[in-house]
Amino acid sequence: MRVDFPYSRAIGALMALLLMVLPSLGQTNASLEVIVKDPSGALINKAQVQLLRNGKAQSLSSTNQRGEARFNKVPPGSYQIHVEAPGFKAQDIDGVDLSSGSHQREITLEIDVIKVDVDVEDEAQVRNTDPNGPSFSNVLTAEQIAQLPDDPEEFENAINQLAGPGAQIRVNGFRGGKLPPKSQIREIRFRMNPYAAENHNAGFGFVDVTTKPGVNSWHGSFNFGFRDESLNGRQVFAPFRGPEQQRRFGLSIDGPLWKNHTSLFLNADGSLFFDARPIFATLPGGTFSDLAYRPSRRMNLDARIEHVLTKTHTARFQFQRNAGLQNNLGVGDFDLPSRGYSQDQTEYIARLADSGVFGKKFFNEVRLQARWITTEARSVSPGQTILVPGAFNDGSAQRSGGRRQLDFELADNVDYALEKHGLRFGVQLEAGGYRSNERTNPLGTFQFADLDTFEAGLPAQYTQRIGDPTVQYRQYQFGWYVQDDYRVRKNLTISYGVRHELQNHVSGKFNIAPRLGFVWSPKKNGTITVRGGAGIFYDWFTAQTYEQTLRVDGERQLDLVVTNPGFPNPFSGGMQTVLPPSRIQTDPNLQIPYIIQSSIGVETNPFKLFRLTTNYQYQRGVHLLHGRNLNAPVPGFGRPDPTVGNITNIESSAYQSGHRLMIGIGPPRFMAGGMFWNINYLLMKNTNEADSPFSLPSNNFNLRADRGPAANDMRHLISGMLSKRLPMGFGISTVFQATSALPYNITTGFDDNGDTVINDRPFGVGRNSARGAARWEIGSRLSWGKDFGPEQQQAGGTQVRMVRIGGSEGAAPPSIGMGGTKRYRLEFYAQAFNLLNHANLGAFSGVQTSPFFGQATSAQSPRRMELGMRFNF
Numbered sequence: 032m033r034v035d036f037p038y039s040r041a042i043g044a045l046m047a048l049l050l051m052v053l054p055s056l057g058q059t060n061a062s063l064e065v066i067v068k069d070p071s072g073a074l075i076n077k078a079q080v081q082l083l084r085n086g087k088a089q090s091l092s093s094t095n096q097r098g099e100a101r102f103n104k105v106p107p108g109s110y111q112i113h114v115e116a117p118g119f120k121a122q123d124i125d126g127v128d129l130s131s132g133s134h135q136r137e138i139t140l141e142i143d144v145i146k147v148d149v150d151v152e153d154e155a156q157v158r159n160t161d162p163n164g165p166s167f168s169n170v171l172t173a174e175q176i177a178q179l180p181d182d183p184e185e186f187e188n189a190i191n192q193l194a195g196p197g198a199q200i201r202v203n204g205f206r207g208g209k210l211p212p213k214s215q216i217r218e219i220r221f222r223m224n225p226y227a228a229e230n231h232n233a234g235f236g237f238v239d240v241t242t243k244p245g246v247n248s249w250h251g252s253f254n255f256g257f258r259d260e261s262l263n264g265r266q267v268f269a270p271f272r273g274p275e276q277q278r279r280f281g282l283s284i285d286g287p288l289w290k291n292h293t294s295l296f297l298n299a300d301g302s303l304f305f306d307a308r309p310i311f312a313t314l315p316g317g318t319f320s321d322l323a324y325r326p327s328r329r330m331n332l333d334a335r336i337e338h339v340l341t342k343t344h345t346a347r348f349q350f351q352r353n354a355g356l357q358n359n360l361g362v363g364d365f366d367l368p369s370r371g372y373s374q375d376q377t378e379y380i381a382r383l384a385d386s387g388v389f390g391k392k393f394f395n396e397v398r399l400q401a402r403w404i405t406t407e408a409r410s411v412s413p414g415q416t417i418l419v420p421g422a423f424n425d426g427s428a429q430r431s432g433g434r435r436q437l438d439f440e441l442a443d444n445v446d447y448a449l450e451k452h453g454l455r456f457g458v459q460l461e462a463g464g465y466r467s468n469e470r471t472n473p474l475g476t477f478q479f480a481d482l483d484t485f486e487a488g489l490p491a492q493y494t495q496r497i498g499d500p501t502v503q504y505r506q507y508q509f510g511w512y513v514q515d516d517y518r519v520r521k522n523l524t525i526s527y528g529v530r531h532e533l534q535n536h537v538s539g540k541f542n543i544a545p546r547l548g549f550v551w552s553p554k555k556n557g558t559i560t561v562r563g564g565a566g567i568f569y570d571w572f573t574a575q576t577y578e579q580t581l582r583v584d585g586e587r588q589l590d591l592v593v594t595n596p597g598f599p600n601p602f603s604g605g606m607q608t609v610l611p612p613s614r615i616q617t618d619p620n621l622q623i624p625y626i627i628q629s630s631i632g633v634e635t636n637p638f639k640l641f642r643l644t645t646n647y648q649y650q651r652g653v654h655l656l657h658g659r660n661l662n663a664p665v666p667g668f669g670r671p672d673p674t675v676g677n678i679t680n681i682e683s684s685a686y687q688s689g690h691r692l693m694i695g696i697g698p699p700r701f702m703a704g705g706m707f708w709n710i711n712y713l714l715m716k717n718t719n720e721a722d723s724p725f726s727l728p729s730n731n732f733n734l735r736a737d738r739g740p741a742a743n744d745m746r747h748l749i750s751g752m753l754s755k756r757l758p759m760g761f762g763i764s765t766v767f768q769a770t771s772a773l774p775y776n777i778t779t780g781f782d783d784n785g786d787t788v789i790n791d792r793p794f795g796v797g798r799n800s801a802r803g804a805a806r807w808e809i810g811s812r813l814s815w816g817k818d819f820g821p822e823q824q825q826a827g828g829t830q831v832r833m834v835r836i837g838g839s840e841g842a843a844p845p846s847i848g849m850g851g852t853k854r855y856r857l858e859f860y861a862q863a864f865n866l867l868n869h870a871n872l873g874a875f876s877g878v879q880t881s882p883f884f885g886q887a888t889s890a891q892s893p894r895r896m897e898l899g900m901r902f903n904f
Contacts, residue, residue: 061129063102064172066137066218067094067114069343069394074098074217074244075140076339078116084108098217098244105129114138118343118388132706133756135172137165141448155557156522159634160550162224166560166634167644169697171219173243175707178754178764178812180862181256181899182279183210183300183331189810190238192750192768194221195693195713196743200238204398204442208380209331209353210240212283212298214252214903217243223646225628226548226564228512228528229444229457233568233626235648235691244337244345246294249286255279256899264868264893266309266322273307273322277897293338301330308363311889312423313882315486319423323362323371329355344387351380359411361428364874364889365421371411372428379403394446400439407433408469415599416476419485420780420789421881432470432500436574438463453516455528461508465574467582468501475591477598478789480780481880489605491782491789493596498588502581506574508534514546522552532569532623536577539622542569558636562646565629572623576656576724580681585614592676592787610787613676615658615725622683627651636699644695652687657721659684663731663786677787679727684734687719687741710751717741727788729798739798740774747771762814769807774799780880793879804887806871814860816901818853856903861896868894 067078080100082090089110092100107130115121119140127136139161159166171179171193180186187210190200198221202211210216223236230237256279265272281300288295307322335349359371379402386396408430416426444457475495479485514528526548533540548564582588589612597604632646661678664670672678697709719741720734728737747770754764776792776799783791792798865871872887 060103061105061107061131062133063105063110063127063129064133064135065092065094065100065102065112065114066135067098067100067116068137068139069119069388074241075116075119075343076244077342078114078119078140081113083111083113086111095247107131112136112138114140116140116342118391133174137170139164156552156555159552159557159560160518160522160524162227162516162524162526162548162550163222164550166550166552167223167562167632167646169221169695169709171221171707173217174756175752175754175764176213176216176219178762178814179213179766180810180812180864181213181254181281181860181901182277182302182897183212183281185810185864186210186213189752189766190219192766193709193711193752194238195235195711195748195750196715196745197234198236198238199232199234200240202240203242203347203384204239204396205382205384205400206440207400207402208351208378209333211242211333212252212281212300214283215242215285215296215298217241223562223632224548225630226526226546226566227455228514228530228544228546229455231459231510231530231532231568232570233566233628233650235693242296242335243285244294246285247287247290249284250904251282251284252901252903253283254281254899254901256897258895258897262894262896264865264895266307266893267870267872267890268311268320268888269307269309269322270320271322274324275306275895277302277304279304279899288336289338291339293336296333296335296337298333299331301328303328308359309889310363310365310367312365312367313482314423315482319367321368323359323368325357325359325362327355327357329353340385341387344389345385347382347384349380349382351378351382353378353380361430366424369412369414369425370416370428372430373409373411375407377405392448394448396444398440398442400441402436402438402440404436405433413474415474416472417485418476418478419482420478420778421876421878421883422482422485426476427474429472429474429476430470431473432468434465434467434469436463436465451518453518454514455516456511456513458511459509462505463507463574464503464505465578466501466503467578470496470500472496475601477596477601482882488598490596490598490601491594492787493591493593493601493607494787495591496583496588497591498586500582500588502578502587504574504577504581506534506536506577508532508571522555524550526550526564534571534623536617537572537621537623538619542623542625543567544569544625558639560634561632562634563629563631565627568626568628570624570626572621572656573724576681577617579725580615580617583613583615585612585675589614590676594782594785594787610676611674613678615679616681618680618682620683621656621681622654624655624683625653626687627653632693639699642695642697642699644693644697646693646695648689648691648693650687650689650691652685652689652719654683655685655687655719655721656681656683656724657685657734658682658725658727659734660727660731660786660788664784665732666784679725681724685720686738687717689715689717689741691715706753706755708751708753711749713748715744715746715748717744727786727790729788729790729792730784731786737798739800742774742799744774744799745770745772760816760818762816763812765809765811767807767809769805771805772802775801775803775875775877777801777877777879780878801875801877801885803875804872806891807869808864808871808891809866809869810862810864811866812860812862814858816856816858818856820854854904856901858901858903859899860901861898863897864895865891865893 065080067075078094080092094100110127112124179189220239259276279302283298285296305326310321312319332352338346354377356375358373362371381401383399410428412427414427439462441460447454477490478492480491510532512530516526518524528546530544532542544567546566551561592610593601594608596607628650630648634644658679661680692714695711720738722742730736750768752766779791782789871891873889876883
C-alpha cells in the first residue's frame with residue numbers, strides 16, 4: 032500500500048543534505064533582543080535596558096510597545112544586563128554570553144514592593160523557582176515561528192504536534208478562535224504549570240501565544256501560497272492520483288493610530304481549496320474504488336486595537352470573523368458519494384482585555400469574550416440510509432438544520448505582591464444561549480450484518496428519529512479561586528490554592544478542587560530544577576450533551592427501533608419487532624466529573640550542552656460520563672419495562688486512568704547561531720470504560736467489562752523541530768512526529784444480546800484490544816529572503832535619561848552605534864507535508880463479518896507540496 036515516486040527520495044535527500052552541511056556556516060557579529068515583562072506576562076513599554084561589559088556601560092536601549100529592546104552589531108563576549116522600569120524592581124542579569132548570531136533574553140520584572148535580597152550567584156535559583164518562570168518551558172521566538180507552515184491550519188497542527196496530546200492553546204489568555212498570523216505573533220511559549228488554581232482544565236501543559244503589542248510605525252505583510260497535485264503523492268487507497276488545488280492568501284497591516292498610545296492590527300486570510308478523498312468499499316458486485324472531490328472555501332478577518340492607558344496599564348479590543356464552507360463531507364472510505372453533505376459555519380468573536388498595575392502591590396487582568404456561532408448542514412441527496420459495517424454505506428447522510436450559539440466568558444485575575452508571597456485570586460463566569468434544529472436520521476436507517484444478509488434483503492435493525500428537533504436553552508458555569516506562591520527559601524517555592532466550580536444543569540454544588548505544587552532548585556548555580564504537584568480538576572457537563580437529552584426526551588423527539596425489519600418497508604415483509612419509543616435522559620444523581628492529577632519532574636542542563644527535562648504524570652478520572660440502557664433486555668426475562676424502548680441514561684459512573692512519562696531534549700536556553708531544536712518523547716498508557724457520554728456498554732449489566740485502552744491510547748510518541756537560519760538569506764526548518772499504533776475494537780457484527788446496539792464482542796475479547804499501524808511523518812520548509820529599501824532605526828540608538836526606582840536621576844551612558852533593519856523583505860518558500868510520502872494507515876476494520884476485517888481501510892494524507900511568497904513592508 033506504500034506509494035513512492037523517484038523524486039520524493041531526491042527531495043528528501045536534498046533537504047537532509049542542507050540540514051547537515053549549511054548549519055556549519057555562520058555569522059561574525061552578535062545581536063541581542065531583550066524582552067521585558069511584568070509578573071502576568073504583559074509587556075513593559077519604555078523600560079530602560081542597559082548592556083554592560085566588565086561592569087562598564089556599553090549601550091542603553093528603551094523597550095518599545097512590544098516590550099523589546101534590541102542591540103545590534105555587538106562584539107562577541109560576556110555581558111551583563113541591567114533593567115529597570117517605573118513601578119517595578121530593577122533587575123541585573125550576569126553571565127550573558129554573546130557569540131556570533133542572534134540571541135534573545137526574556138526578563139520578568141517584579142512589582143516594586145519590599146525587596147528580597149538576591150545575591151548574583153543565587154539569581155538562577157530564584158529565576159528557576161518562579162512558578163511562572165522559564166523552567167519546564169520552551170519558547171518559539173518570532174524568527175523560529177517564521178519557519179513554521181504558512182497555511183493557518185497546518186500552522187496550528189504543527190503547534191499541536193510540538194506541544195503533545197492534551198495541551199491547550201491560549202491567545203493572549205483567550206481560548207478558542209483562530210490563531211493570529213505569524214507576522215503578528217511575538218512568541219509561543221510551551222508551559223508546564225498545571226496546578227495553578229486559576230486553571231479549570233487538567234492537562235499536560237499550555238501553549239501561550241503572545242501577540243506583538245503596539246507599534247510606532249506602519250508595517251504590513253502579504254503572503255500567497257499555491258499547491259496542486261503535480262508534486263503530491265497518490266492517496267494509498269486511490270485508484271489514481273486525483274486532482275487537488277489550494278490557493279491561499281493572507282494580508283496583515285499594523286501601525287499607530289496615536290503614536291505611543293494606540294495601535295491598530297488588521298489581518299485577512301482565506302483559501303479556495305479542493306481535494307479528492309478515496310472511497311474503498313465492497314459492494315455485492317465486487318470492490319468499489321473511486322475518488323470523491325471535496326471543494327471548500329475559507330475567509331477569516333481579524334481586527335485588534337491596543338491602547339496604552341498609562342505606563343503600566345494597557346487595554347486591548349479584538350474582533351474576529353471566521354467563515355468556512357465545506358462540501359461533500361461524509362464521503363470516503365466505506366461511504367459512497369450519496370453520503371455527502373455540506374456544512375457552512377460562521378463565527379464572530381469580540382474580545383476586550385485590560386491589564387495593569389494599581390497601587391504598588393496589585394496587578395489586575397480582566398478578560399471578556401463574546402462569541403456567536405452559526406452552523407448549517409445540508410445533505411446532497413434525500414432518502415434512507417443503508418449501513419453494511421465493514422463493507423459499504425449508501426444512501427443519504429440525513430443531515431439538515433443548524434445551530435445558533437451565543438456565549439460569553441468573563442475572567443478577572445488579581446495579583447497581590449508581598450515580600451515572600453505572591454497571592455492571586457479571581458473569578459470566571461461562562462454563560463451561553465443555544466438554539467438548535469439539527470435533524471438527523473428523519474427518514475430511517477437500515478443496518479445489515481454483512482453482505483450476504485444485504486443481498487438477501489434481511490436487515491438486522493431499522494432506526495428512525497421522529498419529531499421536532501427544535502430546542503432552546505441556556506447554560507451557566509462559574510468558578511472562583513485563590514492561590515499563593517510562597518517563597519520558602521531562595522531555592523524553594525510552594526504554591527497552594529483552591530478552586531470552586533458549579534453549573535446550572537448539575538445538582539451538585541460542592542465542587543472543591545484543591546491544588547498544591549512546588550518548584551525546588553537544589554544547586555546554587557540553578558542547573559537542576561525539580562517540579563511537582565497534585566490537584567483535582569472538575570470538568571463541565573457540556574452544552575451538546577445536555578442538548579441531546581432535551582431533544583430526544585421521548586416527546587419532542589423519539590427513537591423508533593425495529594428489530595428484524597422488512598426491506599425496503601421496515602414494517603412489512605419481515606419478522607419485525609417494533610419497540611416502543613426510546614429516549615435519552617440524564618441521571619437524577621448526575622455529578623460533575625473530575626480528574627485527580629499528580630506529577631513530578633526534573634529539568635537539568637548536562638555539561639551546559641543541552642536541556643534535559645523529564646516528567647511523570649498520573650491521572651485518575653472519577654465520575655466520568657457515559658451512557659447506559661436502563662431498559663436493556665434481561666437474559667431470560669425480557670425488558671424490565673415493556674411499555675418503553677431503550678432508555679439511554681447519561682450517568683457519572685465511569686472511570687479512567689492515565690500514565691505519561693515525558694522526556695524532552697533541547698538546546699541551552701539561549702543558543703546562538705540562529706538555530707533551534709527540540710525533541711520530545713512520550714510513553715503513555717490510557718485506560719477507560721467509555722469514550723463519550725453517549726458510549727453504550729456492550730453489556731449493560733457489567734459496565735466494567737468495557738474497561739480497556741482508550742481510543743487515543745498511543746503508547747509511544749516522539750516529535751521534534753529543527754530550525755536553522757542559513758547564510759545568504761536562506762532558512763530551513765523541519766517538524767517531525769512518529770506515533771505507535773492506536774487501538775481499535777473487534778465486534779461480531781451482530782446484536783447478540785438483543786439490546787439493539789450492535790457493539791457485541793466475541794467471547795473473551797476485550798474492548799479496543801486490537802492495534803492498527805504505527806505512523807510517522809516529516810514536514811519541512813525551505814525559504815530564501817532578501818531585505819532591501821531604506822533602513823529603519825531600531826530603539827536604542829538615541830540618548831535617553833535613566834531614572835532609578837527610588838533613586839536619583841542619572842545621565843545615560845554612551846551608546847554604541849547600532850544599525851537598523853531594512854524597510855522591505857521579500858521571501859520565497861517551498862514547504863512539504865509528509866515529505867517522504869510515507870503511507871500512514873488510518874482506520875482498521877474490526878467487524879468480523881467485514882471482508883476487510885483486520886485490515887486498514889483509510890490512510891492519512893500523502894505528500895503535499897506548497898510554493899509561496901511573503902512580502903513584508
